[in-house]
Amino acid sequence: xxxxxxxxxxxxxxxxxxxxxxxxxxxxxxxxxxxxxxxxxxxxxxxxxxxxxxxxxxxxxxxxxxxxxxxxxxxxxxxxxxxxxxxxxxxxxxxxxxxxxxxxxxxxxxxxxxxxxxxxxxxxxxxxxxxxxxxxxxxxxxxxxxxxxxxxxxxxxxxxxxxxxxxxxxxxxxxxxxxxxxxxxxxxxxxxxxxxxxxxxxxxxxxxxxxxxxxxxxxxxxxxxxxxxxxxxxxxxxxxxxxxxxxxxxxxxxxxxxxxxxxxxxxxxxxxxxxxxxxxxxxxxxxxxxxxxxxxxxxxxxxxxxxxxxxx
Amino acid sequence: xxxxxxxxxxxxxxxxxxxxxxxxxxxxxxxxxxxxxxxxxxxxxxxxxxxxxxxxxxxxxxxxxxxxxxxxxxxxxxxxxxxxxxxxxxxxxxxxxxxxxxxxxxxxxxxxxxxxxxxxxxxxxxxxxxxxxxxxxxxxxxxxxxxxxxxxxxxxxxxxxxxxxxxxxxxxxxxxxxxxxxxxxxxxxxxxxxxxxxxxxxxxxxxxxxxxxxxxxxxxxxxxxxxxxxxxxxxxxxxxxxxxxxxxxxxxxxxxxxxxxxxxxxxxxxxxxxxxxxxxxxxxxxxxxxxxxxxxxxxxxxxxxxxxxxxxxxxxxxxxxxxxxxxxxxxxxxxxxxxxxxxxxxxx
Numbered sequence: 001x002x003x004x005x006x007x008x009x010x011x012x013x014x015x016x017x018x019x020x021x022x023x024x025x026x027x028x029x030x031x032x033x034x035x036x037x038x039x040x041x042x043x044x045x046x047x048x049x050x051x052x053x054x055x056x057x058x059x060x061x062x063x064x065x066x067x068x069x070x071x072x073x074x075x076x077x078x079x080x081x082x083x084x085x086x087x088x089x090x091x092x093x094x095x096x097x098x099x100x101x102x103x104x105x106x107x108x109x110x111x112x113x114x115x116x117x118x119x120x121x122x123x124x125x126x127x128x129x130x131x132x133x134x135x136x137x138x139x140x141x142x143x144x145x146x147x148x149x150x151x152x153x154x155x156x157x158x159x160x161x162x163x164x165x166x167x168x169x170x171x172x173x174x175x176x177x178x179x180x181x182x183x184x185x186x187x188x189x190x191x192x193x194x195x196x197x198x199x200x201x202x203x204x205x206x207x208x209x210x211x212x213x214x215x216x217x218x219x220x221x222x223x224x225x226x227x228x229x230x231x232x233x234x235x236x237x238x239x240x241x242x243x244x245x246x247x248x249x250x251x252x253x254x255x256x257x258x259x260x261x262x263x264x265x266x267x268x269x270x271x272x273x274x275x276x277x278x279x280x281x282x283x284x285x286x287x288x289x290x291x292x293x294x295x296x297x298x299x300x301x302x303x304x305x306x307x308x309x310x311x312x
Numbered sequence: 313x314x315x316x317x318x319x320x321x322x323x324x325x326x327x328x329x330x331x332x333x334x335x336x337x338x339x340x341x342x343x344x345x346x347x348x349x350x351x352x353x354x355x356x357x358x359x360x361x362x363x364x365x366x367x368x369x370x371x372x373x374x375x376x377x378x379x380x381x382x383x384x385x386x387x388x389x390x391x392x393x394x395x396x397x398x399x400x401x402x403x404x405x406x407x408x409x410x411x412x413x414x415x416x417x418x419x420x421x422x423x424x425x426x427x428x429x430x431x432x433x434x435x436x437x438x439x440x441x442x443x444x445x446x447x448x449x450x451x452x453x454x455x456x457x458x459x460x461x462x463x464x465x466x467x468x469x470x471x472x473x474x475x476x477x478x479x480x481x482x483x484x485x486x487x488x489x490x491x492x493x494x495x496x497x498x499x500x501x502x503x504x505x506x507x508x509x510x511x512x513x514x515x516x517x518x519x520x521x522x523x524x525x526x527x528x529x530x531x532x533x534x535x536x537x538x539x540x541x542x543x544x545x546x547x548x549x550x551x552x553x554x555x556x557x558x559x560x561x562x563x564x565x566x567x568x569x570x571x572x573x574x575x576x577x578x579x580x581x582x583x584x585x586x587x588x589x590x591x592x593x594x595x596x597x598x599x600x601x602x603x604x605x606x607x608x609x610x611x612x613x614x615x616x617x618x619x620x621x622x623x624x625x626x627x628x629x630x631x632x633x634x635x636x637x638x639x640x641x642x643x644x645x646x647x648x649x650x651x652x653x654x655x656x657x658x659x660x
Contacts, residue, residue: 072413073447074470137412144379148407154373155408158380161365166384185404188373195368 013051013244017043018306019112021270024104025299027121029292033285037274039105041208041241041265045175046109048247049204054173055093057086059115065123065140068130072137081135081142084115090168094159096143098152099177099206103135106142116140150183152176153203157189160198171200173251178207181222187232193258194233201258204251206241208267214279226262234258241265273298320484322456326352326477329460330389331359337467341381343367343374343390351391351421352479371396375404375416382414387467393427394420394435394476398442405472406445413447413471423452423476423519424571424600425614430607435476436600440576442474443548450548451492452476454522456484458545461491465546468494476519483523486543495546497554501529503538507557512538513628514562516555518547518578521569521598524614527621527644532628535636539628550581559591565631567596569624574599596627 024039063084070076082088085095097106104124110116120140123129135142146152153174160172180186193201207225209216216222229236235255239246241263250261267281268274273294274281286292334340334356341363348354348366357364367374371392378388390397397418398405409416420435427433442450449469453459459478466473486498500522503511517525522543532539542558559566559582566586568579579597586595600617614620621643629636 071446072411074413076413078412144383145407145411148403151376151404151408154376154404155380155383157373158377158382159384160380161377162381162384162386165362165386185372185376188368188370189376192367192370192373192377196365 010052010244010248013044013047013248016047016051016109016112017244018270020046020105020108022299022302022306023108023111023121025271025295025302027104027108027124028284029296029299031124032292033283035101035104035282036271036284037208037210037267037281038099038102038206039108040269040271040274041210041267042102042105042206043270044242044244044247045204045206045263045265046105047112048244048251049095049173049175050109050113050115052244052248053251054085054095055091055170056095057089057092059084059086059113062111062114062117063140064117065120065130066138068128068138079130079138081130081137081139084110084140085143086115090163090166090170092170094143094156094170094172096146096152096156096159096172096174097135097141098146098174098180099149100135100142100145100147101133102175102177103133103139103142106135107131107140110141149177150180150185150189153180153186153189154192156201157193157196157198160201161196164198164200171202174201174203176203176205178205178209178216178222178225179211181205181225182220190229190232190234190258198258199256202251203258203260204247205260205262206265207262208265210267210281212282218279229260234260236260236262238262238264242269271298320456321481322484323481324352324479325456325459325482326479327355330463331356333463334360334363337387338363339385340387340389341365343378343388345369345371345374345392345396347392347421350393351419353391371401372404375401376408378416379408379412379414382409382416383412387415387417389417389419391419391421393422393433394438395422395433397474398435398438402441409472410445410447415470416472417466418472418474419477420475421477421479425605425617425619426478426520426571426610428607428609431604434605436573436605437576438474438476439547439570439572439578440580443576443581447471448548449473450476450546452519452545452547453478453492454519454543454545455486456482457486457488457490458492460488462545465492465494478520485523485526492545495549495552497542497544497552497558499540499554499558500526500543501539501541503540504561507540507554508561510563511540511561512563513540513565513567513631514558515539515541515567515569515624516544516558516578516582517541517569518544519571520610521571521619524619524621525569525624528624530644531638531642532625532636534642535638537628537632537636544578547578547581550585555582556585556589559586559589562591562593565594565596565628566591567598567624567627567631569598569619571619572599574601594631596631598623598627
């Protein structure tokens, strides 16, 4: 099979990023709340991954997510959200999403990348659906269950080690949020990746410096993150997380080590209205009809601008 | 009275057995957290260096890493002390390993008070914690034959398995050819003609306390007490019809003995089965009673916390409301493994 990427252009990635913001904002309006700042910060990250970086089997067309059947057990058939990344192969990449509360953003990215039916968002957070609010491994785009943060990097290390034992040439990518660097397990994982020289592991981090309680510096600082990572024996690039060309270069650059791309982002990028909600941006719930109306007007402007610019 | 000078003591049964067993199973890999020789896999590491992964003192990462290997088709056998498999990395054990039902084998050494390492090294609540984890299977070894045969049992399970493992000098209580059977208790003593014939007391034991019960039962029989004794090696699932049949045969009492808290382990599992099957006799649970232990020798702790053979005698007396006139000298000989023998490569 022929991998789909790289081969797309930055323009495609730009289109995906803008589509992620538009879809997530529309969803937040329709549902009176949601994880909007995560879409603003990570839109270019996920767009770069799906548009420019990941070598995945071609999508068999936008797939409709299956209904929830059961949790994994000895007598159940395993349903993996990884199926939306296409059939696995030794020479292709894996993409492990760690911050499961970015689920809505991941679903929007899959839709924009032509891998998930856009009607899937109608099932978001609905009873009996796999399109869950905090994704689990049956949810589109999720290979592992990572809602308890900081476990995915370790699991990706085990996957990469297993793939090396089998002789696979594909890479194992991980998408992380910056808050996960407050967890001790993350550093246990980094030292293990470095010790076993797992240079097939490549990590992209949304450094939006915002977390549930507010700005990261008021909760628990993690800086200097690149310095710490390099001291652990891995390579690390700090880039503008909204610059698709810079992200693409940093993610593809061979380093001979486990590689971390620290994408510094703006949690209100593309939706400046959210500045009024600072300092707490983690989850948007409208304070009343007035605020809601402002976001509706902003959305209408956004859609017409997109149309005028020829981008859907 | 009776003595047991004929009991074979096997030195480090896991070492060669696991080595040979792994030879024809290339997907078996071992992960260790800086307790490799202490968990009797030093020779395994040297024999299969490409399949052995030192993970350092970082158990949370080790559990999630093992999950990744299992997802790629490998069968990770984690070797460390039992406490470090479920206390520190419980969330990783639950979310990375148990929820996806991955074939990760957790080989936990130093169950209960088998170590002088004190509270930090004594897994006294592991069975209780593991029984509350969906998809988990729990096996406990009671002698050298079970240390040897538990590998096949665990290997056959579609999902994670936790093993309470024995090391060092381990007695062979059961014939080498009589392997552990999944979810099937061993009937060691019958109080009546058959398992379902009424008997005074039914005793269910697990792990090292089976040996203690074996010491006491001849003396109980000599005192005219009919005893049925079952050794339990599968603690989850706990649906063995042998156990139900035995429980129903009890006329006066059921007694459990476990190297663990009386809450959440064998005693609790038996209580649940008795309630569900309306077994109408009292249950007496021998085990640690809502207490931590401390650093001391196994015989000392067995006596201090009333887990030993004489404690079974006293419990039978209470259950039957009868003095049995049995003293320590009437019990079978105690097997004393030298604390610092060559079999124990480290003090811990």
